[in-house]
Amino acid sequence: MTEAKRSRLETPDGAMFDGYTLPYGVFSTAREEPRVGAAVGDYVIDLAPLAAVEGLDGGHVFDRPSLNPFMSLGRPAWQAVRDWLLELVTAGSPSELLEPHLVPLSDVELHMPFEVADYVDFYSSRSHAENVGKIFRPDSPSLPAAWRHLPIGYHGRSATVVPSGSEIVRPSGLRRSGDGVVFGPSNRLDIEAEVGFVVGTPSERGHPVPVDDFTEHVFGVVLVNDWSARDLQAFEYVPLGPFLGKSFATSISPWVVPLAALEHARIEPPVRDPEPAAYLAEAEPWGLDIRLEVEWNGTVVSQPPFAEMYWTPAQQLAHLTVNGAAVRTGELYASGTVSGPEKDERGSFLELSWNGSEPVVLDNGSRRSFLEDGDTVIIRATAPGPGGTRLKLGEVSGSVRPAGDSGR
Numbered sequence: 061m062t063e064a065k066r067s068r069l070e071t072p073d074g075a076m077f078d079g080y081t082l083p084y085g086v087f088s089t090a091r092e093e094p095r096v097g098a099a100v101g102d103y104v105i106d107l108a109p110l111a112a113v114e115g116l117d118g119g120h121v122f123d124r125p126s127l128n129p130f131m132s133l134g135r136p137a138w139q140a141v142r143d144w145l146l147e148l149v150t151a152g153s154p155s156e157l158l159e160p161h162l163v164p165l166s167d168v169e170l171h172m173p174f175e176v177a178d179y180v181d182f183y184s185s186r187s188h189a190e191n192v193g194k195i196f197r198p199d200s201p202s203l204p205a206a207w208r209h210l211p212i213g214y215h216g217r218s219a220t221v222v223p224s225g226s227e228i229v230r231p232s233g234l235r236r237s238g239d240g241v242v243f244g245p246s247n248r249l250d251i252e253a254e255v256g257f258v259v260g261t262p263s264e265r266g267h268p269v270p271v272d273d274f275t276e277h278v279f280g281v282v283l284v285n286d287w288s289a290r291d292l293q294a295f296e297y298v299p300l301g302p303f304l305g306k307s308f309a310t311s312i313s314p315w316v317v318p319l320a321a322l323e324h325a326r327i328e329p330p331v332r333d334p335e336p337a338a339y340l341a342e343a344e345p346w347g348l349d350i351r352l353e354v355e356w357n358g359t360v361v362s363q364p365p366f367a368e369m370y371w372t373p374a375q376q377l378a379h380l381t382v383n384g385a386a387v388r389t390g391e392l393y394a395s396g397t398v399s400g401p402e403k404d405e406r407g408s409f410l411e412l413s414w415n416g417s418e419p420v421v422l423d424n425g426s427r428r429s430f431l432e433d434g435d436t437v438i439i440r441a442t443a444p445g446p447g448g449t450r451l452k453l454g455e456v457s458g459s460v461r462p463a464g465d466s467g468r
């Protein structure tokens with residue numbers, strides 16, 4: 061990989077994106093319908109008209125309200141478009157070409173970037189699994205028996221994956237209260253800071269995706285907040301797993317960072333013991349040095365390290381399909397809550413407040429264990445880029461509305 065040339069566009073420190081990440085999203089303006097764009101600096105590149113002017117092969121896929129048609133074209137097409145864009149935004153290109161197609165980010169509305177075909181959530185942070193094990197199952201071993209043999213996960217709900225900025229209505233349901241069971245608004249509403257992987261190229265039923273074919277299938281990465289109602293979850297989920305306690309909302313960042321932009325973030329994952337089964341053995345492992353940050357009402361409360369994840373996204377995809385299950389364009393699979401071994405690296409408030417026994421103190425002096433109505437959470441992330449730079453991977457935010465408030 062050649063070092064990125066210096067971006068010709070202004071990408072000041074405060075800018076949303078540099079000229080290398082080049083994430084894709086779906087945007088609209090007051091005058092025009094939702095369509096695909098790429099972000100650079102504080103601008104969106106309106107790809108459909110630019111591709112038309114340039115006579116780019118397959119450019120019609122950008123004139124759509126979803127990334128799915130582009131993502132279904134496969135890796136050679138993703139790479140060709142990325143190379144074309146990198147060339148356009150770096151020094152040496154005639155600016156007359158690009159400039160008519162730059163729309164200020166402040167003038168656009170961002171939408172769901174892709175249609176979510178299926179949603180899977182893994183559980184691949186050892187610190188997270190051990191913490192929640194200690195909190196919820198103090199009398200059992202902190203790691204489940206299968207945990208070090210395979211990436212444990214569950215199938216979630218694609219219909220309620222929502223874009224950043226969507227308000228989160230506090231869910232209601234049944235939970236334990238004293239010796240009884242009551243129906244009402246959750247009073248243990250929580251977040252989970254995760255990284256999501258978006259499938260572009262589908263697979264066929266009966267044909268597992270080999271662990272080293274990860275880059276043929278996965279298009280890119282989003283940041284995920286897997287909102288969780290801990291009281292509803294704790295009551296309902298034995299033995300089949302999360303159901304209503306998590307299916308009410310999962311927020312994702314609006315910009316999908318292409319996997320190719322994360323090349324410089326690759327690292328060895330932690331040592332695995334026992335050695336993984338053959339179908340999970342990667343030739344060149346996909347550990348990623350992504351650093352997350354969780355902000356609660358303006359206070360940064362945690363910096364979860366993705367580098368600590370025990371199972372990689374390549375292993376997760378191989379595992380998800382090893383029984384012959386198929387993936388479709390638009391499948392989203394999330395890493396699982398990212399928590400590191402340190403207290404200020406925990407990716408959920410359940411862990412940060414140790415189930416309410418050690419409240420978190422925010423900068424304004426307020427104390428929190430779980431989310432209160434009106435609270436806002438923003439998850440951001442960065443990753444190593446070319447030449448010692450750090451790439452911003454965007455953010456996912458959400459605010460909590462009272463139970464029963466539809467916001468309409």
Ligand SMILES: O=C(O)/C=C/C(=O)CC(=O)CC(=O)O
Binds near residue numbers: 183193252288395396
């Ligand atoms: O260990 C448990 O009982 C529960 C775990 C979770 O709620 C976490 C989950 O959704 C998977 C993850 O994000 O790691």
Ligand SMILES: [Ca+2]
Binds near residue numbers: 181182252254286397
């Ligand atoms: Ca989760």
Ligand SMILES: [Mg+2]
Binds near residue numbers: 216308309310
């Ligand atoms: Mg969820």
